[in-house]
Amino acid sequence: MKNPVRVAVTGAAGQIGYSLLFRIAAGDMLGKDQPVILQMLELPMEKAQAALKGVMMELEDCAFPLLAGMVGTDDAEVAFKDADIALLVGARPRGPGMERKDLLLENAKIFTAQGAALNKVASRDVKVLVVGNPANTNAWIAMKSAPDLPANNFTAMLRLDHNRALSQLAAKSGKPVGDIRKLVVWGNHSSTMYPDYRFATVDGASLKDAINDAAWNADTFIPTVAKRGAAIIEARGLSSAASAANAAICHVRDWLLGSDGEWVTMGVPSDGSYGIPEGIIYGVPVITANGGYTRVADLPIDDFSRAAMDRTLAELEEERAGVAHLL
Ligand SMILES: NC(=O)c1ccc[n+]([C@@H]2O[C@H](COP(=O)([O-])OP(=O)(O)OC[C@H]3O[C@@H](n4cnc5c(N)ncnc54)[C@H](O)[C@@H]3O)[C@@H](O)[C@H]2O)c1
Numbered sequence: 001m002k003n004p005v006r007v008a009v010t011g012a013a014g015q016i017g018y019s020l021l022f023r024i025a026a027g028d029m030l031g032k033d034q035p036v037i038l039q040m041l042e043l044p045m046e047k048a049q050a051a052l053k054g055v056m057m058e059l060e061d062c063a064f065p066l067l068a069g070m071v072g073t074d075d076a077e078v079a080f081k082d083a084d085i086a087l088l089v090g091a092r093p094r095g096p097g098m099e100r101k102d103l104l105l106e107n108a109k110i111f112t113a114q115g116a117a118l119n120k121v122a123s124r125d126v127k128v129l130v131v132g133n134p135a136n137t138n139a140w141i142a143m144k145s146a147p148d149l150p151a152n153n154f155t156a157m158l159r160l161d162h163n164r165a166l167s168q169l170a171a172k173s174g175k176p177v178g179d180i181r182k183l184v185v186w187g188n189h190s191s192t193m194y195p196d197y198r199f200a201t202v203d204g205a206s207l208k209d210a211i212n213d214a215a216w217n218a219d220t221f222i223p224t225v226a227k228r229g230a231a232i233i234e235a236r237g238l239s240s241a242a243s244a245a246n247a248a249i250c251h252v253r254d255w256l257l258g259s260d261g262e263w264v265t266m267g268v269p270s271d272g273s274y275g276i277p278e279g280i281i282y283g284v285p286v287i288t289a290n291g292g293y294t295r296v297a298d299l300p301i302d303d304f305s306r307a308a309m310d311r312t313l314a315e316l317e318e319e320r321a322g323v324a325h326l327l
């Protein structure tokens with residue numbers, strides 16, 4: 001039996017937590033031979049702590065063979081103690097009519113404090129995925145608040161956008177969703193993101209050529225993916241949860257276990273390539289292996305793409321300026 005991996009999850013009693021924790025404990029994220037210890041954080045409020053207790057009772061009732069231990073707490077330093085993986089989910093979600101950046105100031109404080117707590121007590125190689133919105137800027141805040149940890153280990157979730165784009169492309173082209181390769185979602189997890197299938201292939205053939213519809217790309221595909229979160233909120237009255245949890249599982253699974261040479265989208269601190277200033281957490285295509293990721297480099301950027309990539313960058317820079325005083 002392998003040694004257990006410590007997985008910290010914040011916002012554990014929330015909607016995403018309720019979809020996420022059971023799949024982690026079932027081995028969907030780290031493999032069916034990898035025991036896990038779940039270290040769950042919730043707000044220090046009676047209702048949140050009671051709900052967390054209920055979630056832990058249900059986890060117990062599943063008798064997951066891979067669940068080697070559980071901690072439920074309202075103290076970030078307890079939740080992050082020696083954590084190998086930290087899924088930062090806990091934050092206020094947006095409601096109808098709000099943009100994700102409307103949550104900026106309210107949620108930013110959480111990520112300053114949690115970055116500092118990770119810095120103090122987590123494993124020195126902790127891999128951090130920020131899900132709570134606005135995810136890119138929150139990841140940047142956490143990274144800046146944890147100067148002793150490797151900056152490249154702070155990532156934001158764009159995998160939900162990536163998966164949404166895959167499904168839209170499969171529906172349009174009639175190709176099986178699992179056969180689409182080399183998709184990218186550039187930039188911010190916000191309505192400015194740029195889903196880009198110029199390089200996408202199915203069985204080695206260009207998907208862009210197969211679709212051959214520039215108007216659909218600009219007028220339907222990009223806005224549908226970019227506004228999907230809002231469409232879910234409109235339909236459900238609540239923001240996406242099971243699909244968000246699934247995307248978090250995909251993101252961490254690929255990061256830790258490798259993507260077998262396939263491209264996946266991760267929000268990672270920029271290395272300055274593609275004209276994105278260093279340090280900004282920006283969605284880019286990466287290939288993952290051995291617990292690390294490598295950017296797909298030197299992709300050609302045409303004028304349409306440059307404009308789209310600059311638009312989402314400008315929003316990230318604006319968000320960063322809006323929280324600079326907290327750091
Ligand atoms: N990046 C993405 O693709 C993506 C997708 C879906 C949702 N989200 C975001 O994820 C976040 C969580 O969504 P949800 O639907 O689970 O919300 P939710 O309100 O159901 O749950 C959030 C939970 O976090 C807890 N919480 C709040 N502040 C906390 C803190 N400082 N420490 C620990 N726990 C805290 C709350 O008590 C609550 O139980 C939201 O910000 C949402 O917008 C991101």
Ligand SMILES: O=C(O)C[C@H](O)C(=O)O
Pocket residue numbers: 093094100133160228229230232239240244
């Ligand atoms: O859109 C939201 O506010 C929730 C989440 O980020 C999503 O994309 O579904």
